Amino acid sequence: MKVGGVRLARVAPPLTLAVLLGPLVFGLAxxxxxxxxxxxxxxxxxxxxxxFGVLGAQPGIARSALLSxxxxxVTTLISLGTVAAFVASDLxxxxxxxxxxxxSPLLSVPHAAAAFGLAxxxxxxxxxxxxxxxxATGLDxxxxxxxxxxxxxxxxxxxxxxxxxxxxxxxxxxxLPQTRHSETMRLGRSLGYGRIASFxxxxxxxxxxQIRLAVFAVVAYATSVVDVALILGPHLPPTLPVRxxxxxxxxxxxxxxxxxxxxxxxxxxxxxxLxxxxVIERIGALAVCLVRDRGARMRRDLIVRILxxxxxxxxxxxxxxxxxxxxxxxxxxxxxxxxxxPANFSMRSWMQAMPRMSGPLATTLAVAGLSTLIALVLxxxxxxxxxxxxxxxxxxxLIYLPLIVPQISFMFGLQVLSIWLGVDASFxxxxxxxxxxxxxxVFLSLSDPWRAHDRRHDQIAAGLGISRGRxxxxxxLPMLTRAILTAAAVGFSVSVGQYLPTLLIGAxxxxxxxxxxxxxxxxxNRRVIGVYAFMxxxxxxxxxxxxxxLPGLIFRNRRGLRV
Numbered sequence: 001m002k003v004g005g006v007r008l009a010r011v012a013p014p015l016t017l018a019v020l021l022g023p024l025v026f027g028l029a030x031x032x033x034x035x036x037x038x039x040x041x042x043x044x045x046x047x048x049x050x051x052f053g054v055l056g057a058q059p060g061i062a063r064s065a066l067l068s069x070x071x072x073x074v075t076t077l078i079s080l081g082t083v084a085a086f087v088a089s090d091l092x093x094x095x096x097x098x099x100x101x102x103x104s105p106l107l108s109v110p111h112a113a114a115a116f117g118l119a120x121x122x123x124x125x126x127x128x129x130x131x132x133x134x135x136a137t138g139l140d141x142x143x144x145x146x147x148x149x150x151x152x153x154x155x156x157x158x159x160x161x162x163x164x165x166x167x168x169x170x171x172x173x174x175x176l177p178q179t180r181h182s183e184t185m186r187l188g189r190s191l192g193y194g195r196i197a198s199f200x201x202x203x204x205x206x207x208x209x210q211i212r213l214a215v216f217a218v219v220a221y222a223t224s225v226v227d228v229a230l231i232l233g234p235h236l237p238p239t240l241p242v243r244x245x246x247x248x249x250x251x252x253x254x255x256x257x258x259x260x261x262x263x264x265x266x267x268x269x270x271x272x273x274l275x276x277x278x279v280i281e282r283i284g285a286l287a288v289c290l291v292r293d294r295g296a297r298m299r300r301d302l303i304v305r306i307l308x309x310x311x312x313x314x315x316x317x318x319x320x321x322x323x324x325x326x327x328x329x330x331x332x333x334x335x336x337x338x339x340x341x342p343a344n345f346s347m348r349s350w351m352q353a354m355p356r357m358s359g360p361l362a363t364t365l366a367v368a369g370l371s372t373l374i375a376l377v378l379x380x381x382x383x384x385x386x387x388x389x390x391x392x393x394x395x396x397x398l399i400y401l402p403l404i405v406p407q408i409s410f411m412f413g414l415q416v417l418s419i420w421l422g423v424d425a426s427f428x429x430x431x432x433x434x435x436x437x438x439x440x441x442v443f444l445s446l447s448d449p450w451r452a453h454d455r456r457h458d459q460i461a462a463g464l465g466i467s468r469g470r471x472x473x474x475x476x477l478p479m480l481t482r483a484i485l486t487a488a489a490v491g492f493s494v495s496v497g498q499y500l501p502t503l504l505i506g507a508x509x510x511x512x513x514x515x516x517x518x519x520x521x522x523x524x525n526r527r528v529i530g531v532y533a534f535m536x537x538x539x540x541x542x543x544x545x546x547x548x549x550l551p552g553l554i555f556r557n558r559r560g561l562r563v
Contacts, residue, residue: 012381016439019378020402023414023436028267028405030413034260041420042253051261058258060237065269067153068240072223072273075157077280079164080215082311083172088199089305091181099309100173102316106166108489108540109319110497112518115159115231116533117322119148120329120526122155125337127325133338142337149235156232156239160225162315164218168211169312174448175210179203195305197298200288217403219277223270224406227499227514231521240266241408248412248504259412267409274404323537329530349527357513357535364512364539366427367502368495371434375442375491376484382443383450384472399440407437407500415504425507433501442491449483481554485547493540513539 033039037048055061090096121127125142133139148155181203188198208215229239237243244266247259291298329335330349332342414433418424453476461471477484502515517532 008381010385012378013385016378016382017398019432019435020398020439023432024402024405024410026417027410027413030416031260031263031409032413034257034416035264037257039257039260039416042256044257051257052265054258055261055265058243061240061243064237064240064243065265067234068223068266068269069273069276071153071157071160071239072219072221072270073276073280075160075164075222076215076218076277078157079161079168079218082161082165082308082315083168084199084204085196085304085308086169086312087172087176088196088204089301089308091176091185091195091199095309099312099316100169103166103169103312105541105544106163106316106319107170108493108544109163109323110493110514110536110540111160111163111225112227112231112497112499112514113326113533113537114163114319114322115156115228116517116521116529117326118155118159118162118318119232120325120530121318121322122158123148127321127340130338130340140338148232151234151236153232153234153239156228156234158318159228159232160222162318164222165312165315166319168214168218171211171214172207175207178210179206181207192299193297194299194301196301197296200298201292204288205285213397213400213404216274216277217400219273220270220404220406223273224266224408226408226503227518230518240269241406244408244412245500245503248415256416263409263412266406270406270409323534326530326534326537329526330534332527332530349531353528353531357516357532360511360513360516361535363430363510364496364514367431367434367512368492368539371431371438371495372442372488372491374431374435375439376446376488378439379443379446379487380450380477380484383447387450388468399443402436403440411500411504415507418505424505425509427510430502430505430510433505434495434498437498437501438491438494441494442487445487445490446480446483449480453480482547482551485550486544489540489543489547492543496536496539 034042034044035051037044037046037051086099087096090099119126123129123142124145124147126147129137129139129142137143184203185195185198188202189195193201224241226241226245229242230245233239233242238246240262244259244262247255247262250259328342331345331347333344333346333348335342411433415424418426418429423429457475457479458468458471461475466474496512497514498512499514499518502510502512506512506515513532513536517529517536520529520532523529
């Protein structure tokens with residue numbers, strides 16, 4: 001595999017790190033300099049800390065920051081606890097297999113679409129209230145309750161939890177084969193421990209070490225998420241990331257200094273949440289040791305197991321139910337409260353929305369397709385280099401960095417840099433911004449199947465005189481087609497769901513289905529929101545359907561390659 005005499009596999013690792021870390025470093029620098037007063041284009045030629053003083057004087061800023069920390073910790077704690085309890089109680093059972101098939105497709109649902117679905121479900125005029133009215137509530141009009149956008153961010157945390165449970169569950173599934181889980185659980189049961197105790201005392205410590213970076217990514221995302229906060233989060237005051245977006249979009253350019261200081265504060269907020277999480281880890285480990293050393297067998301764990309199953313099943317039902325409600329609203333005609341179903345159905349909303357959606361839809365497909373293709377090529381070349389040299393697994397922390405550092409803390413700096421370079425609102429800059437987040441997910445999705453590939457096939461090929469390049473193209477890639485297509489579907493869905501990079505780098509001139517859907521959150525037209533949000537959900541589902549169905553079609557005459 002040579003181009004101009006240079007082995008692509010040798011160049012790929014440094015190029016990949018440059019793609020991941022370059023925007024991160026320049027973005028953080030572009031955020032930090034204006035925060036300390038240096039932005040010559042706006043008259044800031046001297047370093048100062050006065051903008052942090054202005055930030056501290058903003059009404060409710062402390063509450064916004066503390067609320068962001070609380071959301072990150074509570075969301076992660078409940079999501080991780082649910083996944084751990086379910087794996088402990090049902091690993092190796094038929095229930096586990098069923099829930100696995102139910103939960104897995106939820107990874108493809110964008111956060112914004114899941115948030116819209118939850119809002120349409122739990123709002124005062126939502127589906128739940130319609131189903132119990134008026135026969136159970138006596139209401140013939142929506143109650144005056146602040147459920148969505150509540151000041152304690154409970155609805156926002158619920159929306160994040162139902163989305164982070166599938167992510168952590170699939171990460172845990174990927175890590176389980178590295179822990180000898182079957183033998184470990186049998187050992188614990190043979191010593192008289194219950195399923196929860198066997199898992200907690202024996203399997204959880206090595207398993208958690210495998211998924212710890214993914215947990216950190218969940219903490220970081222939940223403390224800095226923007227789109228879900230705009231849809232479900234509190235408004236008075238909003239979370240810190242939402243306030244930053246308002247300052248960044250302020251017509252008064254002087255507010256950019258305040259926004260930069262706020263972005264640095266967001267980085268500190270996420271770091272504080274991660275440090276608190278590390279403290280929680282230590283407390284949890286100490287508590288487990290104390291309980292274990294007391295000899296507790298915890299055989300009566302039925303209640304915990306039932307609750308874990310309910311939580312896992314409920315997260316899936318909430319997301320699927322929300323998608324169904326979005327689809328229903330997108331084709332509804334007259335639908336008055338408390339009717340459980342529309343009086344009639346109509347495709348008018350789709351026909352009116354499609355002409356306006358065509359541009360954002362084309363941008364979504366082009367950016368997602370190109371960023372996924374680039375990420376796939378770089379990932380395959382990096383894994384091929386690792387396959388040849390046996391080195392590279394230690395770079396996992398670097399792969400996770402764009403997921404752990406808050407998007408808003410370096411995307412604003414990238415926006416400033418893109419404006420300075422004159423590439424703002426350009427297609428190439430937008431693809432690069434998406435690639436920063438698509439590449440880690442594609443790499444993490446493909447790395448395990450690639451490393452698990454049986455090397456004896458390549459040894460046989462080498463014995464027959466086949467070069468490494470030909471063996472890669474004609475043996476390894478065909479045999480890993482299903483894993484490659486699945487990784488591509490994951491990357492595509494990640495790109496479709498990107499809101500903040502598109503908002504800042506696209507500068508309002510390059511819009512996607514996601515940015516248009518979130519923009520509609522400020523309005524009250526549920527039919528149009530249903531159209532955009534359902535389309536946002538439909539695109540990743542199509543990608544995963546292709547990834548699942550295409551290998552069966554390609555290998556229909558090759559029994560050994562069919563699943």
